[in-house]
Amino acid sequence: MEDHSEYSPNLNIIVPLFNEEENFDDLILRLKKILNESKIDIEVILIDDGSTDNTSSKMRELSLQNEKFQSVFLSRNFGHQLALSAGLSYVNAKEAVLIIDGDLQDPPEMIGKFYDLFKEGYDVVYAIRKNRKSSILLKGAYHIFYRIMKRFSYINIPLDSGDFSLISRRVVEHLNSMPEESRFLRGMRSWVGFKQIGIPYSRDEREKGESKYNLLNLISLALNGLINFSKYPIRFTMTVGIISLIISFIYFIITLYKKVFIGDVPIGFTALLFAIIMFGGLQLIAIGVIGEYILRIFFQVKKRPLFIVKERIQNCEKMQ
Incomplete structure (x- = not known):
């Protein structure tokens, strides 16, 4: 120094x-x-x-x-x-x-x-x-x-x-x-x-x-701390992705079973719409988390x- x-x-x-x-x-x-x-x-x-x-x-x-x-x-x-x-x-x-x-x-x-x-x-x-x-x-x-x-x-x-x-x-x-x-x-x-x-x-x-320091400043500080000193945000998005994949696979197996052995597949338009919106939102959250890491890398490499x-x-x- x-x-x-x-x-x-x-x-x-x-x-x-x-x-x-x-x-x-x-x-x-x-x-x-x-x-x-x-x-x-x-x-x-x-x-x-x-x-x-x-x-x-x-x-x-x-x-x-x-x-x-x-x-x-x-x-x-x-x-x-x-x-x-x-x-x-x-x-x-x-x-x-x-x-x-x-x-x-x-x-x-x-x-x-x-x-x-x-x-x-x-x-x-x-x-x-x-x-x-x-x-x-x-x-x-x-x-x-x-x-x-x-x-x-x-x-x-x-x-x-x-x-x-x-x-x-x-x-x-x-x-x-x-x-x-x-x-x-x-x-x-x-x-x-x-x-x-x-x-x-x-x-x-x-x-x-x-x-x-107001509530928004505190949220910003918390985000800063989590991104800098926690692996959780990025691993959480990966975990959510794996869980979503498992749920989708289970739903596919259930649907296939009903089609083959029962001969009836429920329409379930409302449930399908809900699933699309929910998983779309989760994807946007995941993109946002990854974007936060990329943004910090972007500012870091500028070396200002x-x-x-x-x-x-x-x-x-x-x-x-």
Whole structure:
């Protein structure tokens, strides 16, 4: 991993931000308190994911005045997972990196517990959400999402664990070396391996602003995770095809038997129409699943950069 500065703190805190103007001052106040009280040498890396409010200007003003806050500005909104990837690419910490969201639902004050476990030899310390203060619909959707991932992933992705985590420098280097365009960091983090442990916590309610994750975003994230870390979608389509073939063969044998030995074959137009529509729908689903894999291959072989950085401020200086 490329060194971006001669200065190397013990720990980086990565915070992706998208239109978090309302939460920004509270976030920085709490982070400054941690920096002042902690015995750990910490530098914060703020990532602006193409914000359209005053988030970027607040970041710029802070980083030009306080060398403990590095700011990275992306050229547009690339999405939460790629914003995190951008932050990881500018890590300069000697020991580890803490990843938190900028909405203050993940309490940065847990850094001490994370770091203590890291010092005990854990390369990954992830937070496990005991409860979530959100709508019943989203709670249910998240509950289903994590259990689907747990059931069908070919790696062990811990239940109810998000991106809120502390990861060692060597894990960061392995994550940065992964070339995939479609990123699912909690899955990649599990895939890397090493010694990992979870800490249960209660996720705070968002006090200001609106959540950037809605039901459609969650479905997209779930699809991303399943395609990247599960063999189930493609094997499911093959299984459905085999079952359909068996059912068709059994129906053919029954029809042939009635024709030969009974001399009567039921017309069954309604049943036939239903079967055509059903199997036609299953075929379209299968084509869609295969198309999803092909689409990801298509984007991967283009080898476009994962993100574009338009500006960066470090050590109170504009770097580009």
